[in-house]
Amino acid sequence: MKESDIHLGERLHLCASFVREGTRLCDVGTDHAYLPIWLALHNRIISALACDVREGPLSTAKSNISRFHLQKLITPRLSDGLRAVQSQEVEDIVIAGMGGDLIARIVTETPWLYHPEKLLILQPMTKPSHLRAAMAGRGFTLLQEEAVYDEHRVYTVMKYRYLPRECKETDSVQIYTGALTGKNAAEREYLLRQSHYLQQKLFGLLRGGDSPQTKVLVDALQKIEDMCL
Structure with missing residues (x-):
């Protein structure tokens, strides 16, 4: 597998563009781990956790990470949401390709995300309004949002940070x-x-x-x- 074999698609490219340079990343629902691999190959991150709740995709992620010799930079991890991740391990968190209600559940059940140093990059497949309401109701400020075409569909990607003092009334x-x-x-x-x-x-x-x-x-x-x- 060559670098050219990593095809993110426009949806994940937009997610990648929101990730801060030199950050420690966590990709929730990583599937093939293409997002952290692409970011590592482009020297955008210093480390990454590639998390998935299913053994099958995680096995594929491990194989892809090994093929690019990125074992020292990217760690695959079995995790339901962020339950197996510690605050000190990551700074930017990408949760993409899930329903807005599930993303909201993952965020709200993870206390250490309620900190202004953590950056959340969220890409809901459904229920975006539910997700925005849940985030605003818990003190997260929507910093940026953009939409993009990918394979004849249109998606939106949101960037959030916990800033309760700046989070105005919804x-x-x-x-x-x-x-x-x-x-x-x-x-x-x-x-x-x-x-x-x-x-x-x-x-x-x-x-x-x-x-x-x-x-x-x-x-x-x-x-x-x-x-x-």
């Missing part, structure tokens, strides 16, 4: 729009798909009678329309 509209601005085609498509979801949700609420959530959804739809014009 903006209900931002729960649905995140920190996206509609600056490119991927972000506009992501927001338009979110708009379709919100329209369906709003229709359901209106059929059941007025709700305090109605205004939030209307405001979110208006914000998306303004960004995507």
Whole structure:
């Protein structure tokens, strides 16, 4: 296997771009360990834990790490979320390719993440609004968010840090729009798909009678329309 064989795809490339240079990384749900391998080969990290809850993917990760002779830099580890990881081992944590509810569970059950030195890079496959609400409700500030196309789908990647003093009262509209601005085609498509979801949700609420959530959804739809014009 050569360096050229490591194909991250645009989704993981975006995750990689959020990782700080010279950091100690933890890749949760590492699968083939392509993300930490790519970062190590590009001298972006000083060490990494490649964690997975399943023995099969972890075995593949071990083989890939060995093929690139990166055993001294990348340590594969069987772990359910971050349960087998200690705070002093890592600084940047990537949790990608999972549902937003599962990512929220992993974060909220890990006390040592509640520290401003830890950087969280999160890429939900589903329920992004659930994830944003959970993070904001626990004092995590959304520092950056971008969307990207990958294999005819569009994904969003979020960067968080625990900053409770700077974490303002949750903006209900931002729960649905995140920190996206509609600056490119991927972000506009992501927001338009979110708009379709919100329209369906709003229709359901209106059929059941007025709700305090109605205004939030209307405001979110208006914000998306303004960004995507």
